[in-house]
Amino acid sequence: MKELKTQLELQAYVDGQLGPLATWRVERKVASDPEARALIARFEALKRMLAANELERCVPEPREFYWSAIARQIELLQLRQRASGKPARPALWLRRLFVPALATAAIALLIGVAALQFNSSPARSVSRHEVVVAVADPGAVTYRDHASGVTLVWFSYPAQN
Amino acid sequence: MIASVFGKLWVLGALVVIAVSTAAPQAVYAGGERKLEAQLIWGTNEAESPDPNHKPAEPEVQRKLRSLPFKWTNYFEVNRVQFTVAQGRTNRVVMSKECEIAVRSLGDTVIEVTLFGKGERVGTITQALPKGELLVTGGNAPNFTAWFVVIRQID
Incomplete structure (x- = not known):
């Protein structure tokens, strides 16, 4: 008993489906292999029998009408499938659109704030309520009244009228 | 799509x-050019100033000065100067014959104020000065009175 691959190869040979090189190989094998020859003979007999006894089916409609009806059925089926498909919910659609946008905007805002905070400008190194005093007068005193928004720097500098 | x-x-x-x-x-x-105002104020317990050119400091300034821990009850405006200062630039302002200030804008709301008395540098203050707040420098004056330079943003 030939293995399945060889059987399929021989079957293809009988059906004329092999290329020239494969056909040459099979013919060489068949010439020296009686079992292969017998298998080919069986396949050829089966082929002839099928061709001679194929059941003829008659349809009442003309050929074009018959196939066009099948084509319409297929189209109708496709339309129903499309119609039964759930449309995307608006909320989901909005989420898909705006969530990445908002997330990116938030990141951008953080970058902006960080850029402000860590900017190396000397002005921005002074916080809102920080007072930097460089005085020649060592007796200077700084006082901050947060409630009234007043910063006082008191010098011992003796003004004279 | x-x-x-x-x-x-x-x-x-x-x-x-x-x-x-x-x-x-x-x-x-x-593009920032800050519009500032400096007032030279005299603090005293006298009800009236001997100098007729002095006028009582405006109520808002008086109220804020009175909120500070000082003993003076009256404040008189000696001089008031409005000036602008561009970012990174310094503007020197003469407040009186003996008092001058040099104000430099460092950007945002931060200013650097250098105080001069009789032409000598007394000190330099770097301070954020947003609108509505006051930067007050002061010191003792003769007869138990005081001088103040009050700086604020006016726009």
């Missing part, structure tokens, strides 16, 4: 937000 277009738009929008959030403060500071 629409989602694809909007997808590109939000990327573009995000880039715009990044650009604005980082560049906008720079733009404000770069």
Whole structure:
């Protein structure tokens, strides 16, 4: 008993489906292999029998009408499938659109704030309520009244009228 | 199709937000010219100033000076000067024959004030001065009185 691959190869040979090189190989094998020859003979007999006894089916409609009806059925089926498909919910659609946008905007805002905070400008190194005093007068005193928004720097500098 | 277009738009929008959030403060500071006002104030317990040119300090300034831990009850305005200072520039302002200030804008709301008495540098103060707040420098004056230079933003 030939293995399945060889059987399929021989079957293809009988059906004329092999290329020239494969056909040459099979013919060489068949010439020296009686079992292969017998298998080919069986396949050829089966082929002839099928061709001679194929059941003829008659349809009442003309050929074009018959196939066009099948084509319409297929189209109708496709339309129903499309119609039964759930449309995307608006909320989901909005989420898909705006969530990445908002997330990116938030990141951008953080970058902006960080850029402000860590900017190396000397002005921005002074916080809102920080007072930097460089005085020649060592007796200077700084006082901050947060409630009234007043910063006082008191010098011992003796003004004279 | 629409989602694809909007997808590109939000990327573009995000880039715009990044650009604005980082560049906008720079733009404000770069073009910023601050309008400031300096007042030379005399603090005393006298009801009236001997100098007829002096007038009572405006009520808002008096109220804020009185909120400070001082003993003086009356404050008189000796001089008032309004001036502008561009970012990074210094403006020197003469408050009186003996008192001058040099104000430098460092950007944002921060200013650097250098006080001069009789032409000598007394001290330099670096301070954020947002609108509505006062920067007050002061010191003792003869006869148990006091001098003040009050600086504020006026726009």
